[in-house]
Amino acid sequence: MKQIDKKVADAYFRERVRLIVIFLIIWFIVSFGVVMFAESFKNMTFNGFPFHYFMGAQGAVATFIILLFINAKVSDNIDKKYGISEEKNEQLSAGKALDH
């Protein structure tokens, strides 16, 4: 076990949090944002749908799925950048399994 610079650890945390904040802003806009202004999208059409209906039925859900995969991938890259090894993580969590 070796000590690492607190600044490095904080930088790791900040990167992850920034990612989450960006994703949650997008999440909010495609769902709550579109609903709030649904009436103004009524006359736009997309693939046959009125735009507000398309967002509710498909657009928002597809965005959610894509965001989750981007999050998983980008977080993996951040882990790599900070030298986190998944094997080591697995080993550590296995050891942490509760004994009761």
Place this chain on the structure above:
Amino acid sequence: MDTQFLVSLSIIIASFALYIGIAIYNKAKETSDFYVAGRGISPFSNGMAIAADWMSAASFIGMAGTIMLLGYDGLAYIMGWTGGYLLLTFLLAPQLRKYGRYTVPEFIGDRYESHTARMIAALCTIIISFVYSIGQLSGSGVVIGRLLEVDAKVGTMIGVVLIAFYAAFGGMKGITWTQVAQYVILIIAYLIPVVFMSLQLTGNPIPWLSYGKIVGEFQQLDQQLGISQYTDPFLKGSKWQFLALMFTLMAGTAGLPHVIVRFYTVSTMKAARWSGAWALLFIGLLYLSAPAYAAFSRFILIKNVVGQKISELPAWTEKWINTGKLQIADANGDGILQWQEMVISNDIVVMATPEIANLGMFVIGLVAAGAMAAALSTAGGLMIAISSSFAHDIYYRILRPNASEQNRLLVARISIVAATVLAGLVALNPPGVITQIVAWAFAIAASTFFPALVLGVWWKRSNAAGAIAGMLVGLAVSLGYILAAKYGGFSVAGIVDTGAGIFGAVAAIAANVVVSLMTKEPSQSVQEEVYDLRYPEQMTYKDGQVWMR
């Protein structure tokens, strides 16, 4: 007994044989396996298990119908039941996995260092899962009742026996792999009818791309019929109700104990993130298809049923009229069915679709098996959540800390049977339609666990008094609002009972923050544990320093 009955029954029995076979194969021996499947299921498989756990009778049977009846307003369910996975995967799942406990009440009890908080959390788990399982049981009643052509009540009782049997028998380990199988069956059963309908109506087999055209056509059709526009927003409730319901479903998703516990079955924080992503992809397959179902069914109803002579309606209508789920009354006595003269229960749209589209006996049977898979898989997960709260959190952690493993397993099994039977009794006379009952469970989860978990993970200053106050206030406000809105006609900004979660969540967060700040900060070790959740497993926070292992 006709051929259809025999075909449906054999498909259902074959699928059950598969589930039970898997359960026997994995028969849980130790309690650690019983609750969290002996950690280490791949994110891909876990994603499927989460999806099966998640997609309940309400999703499978009720949602397409709800959207068909509510139009745009029904889409709050689509966005709400998918968007919650972002809150869960970003804010809670990896951190809870690192903290490493068996159940949600255990996290709350240990994080807040309080047996009172643990007890309240265990009770909330039981309340939420219990309310939710009422919806599942009444859903399985609809399916079994239709299949055996018996009353839905008798169907519910048969469902109770089935669920109690295999949840008590297999435990979580059996259930994980059973749920993977259930996911595969339910998604195939859900997609086949909608693909064929898409082909029949638009010539394009990919419903997600083709139904936009149908939705576009409604504008004219609705005008001709003189009914309100299908895609016009906020016709069935206020905009605030839409937003409140969507928030309730999202926050509730992130606070549902039987879903969170699924993230304890993966090996690491990284695996938890991937599990969330796979889960939403698998869930999305169904949720993206439900509005297509709604659009196609509505189109067929307008084209082939409405405007026909009542004496010459298609043959499939008769069976559903017999179950009381489809009501037709010739109000103006002209012998022709008008749109307004038809009352459709939203619970029948998916079940009736294969008959409407004339897809043959095999598909009808498959859809019945898929609906049973959805109801049983969710009910199974809920029963595990109830029994673990009782046997593990209340019995073992509070009442009898030195109970033997055998003894705890016995208590777990007894509590599964008791909870299933009780929920079944309530489901005999369900207090609302499936989607509505389920939304209540989400409102309570959004008001109790969501605030306690998010603050517990992200704010180290939050303490026992705050968490207890938050959960109690959230529970009181959400339950109070549901009752006042449903039975007292009370509402704020047009928000009805299903949107109660927004009030509960806000009140609970406020109570947690205010009471926490007014009382002593949590112990140093707990604060360090919370700080530690910022980092992956390999980094540890200790005494103000970060260590790499």
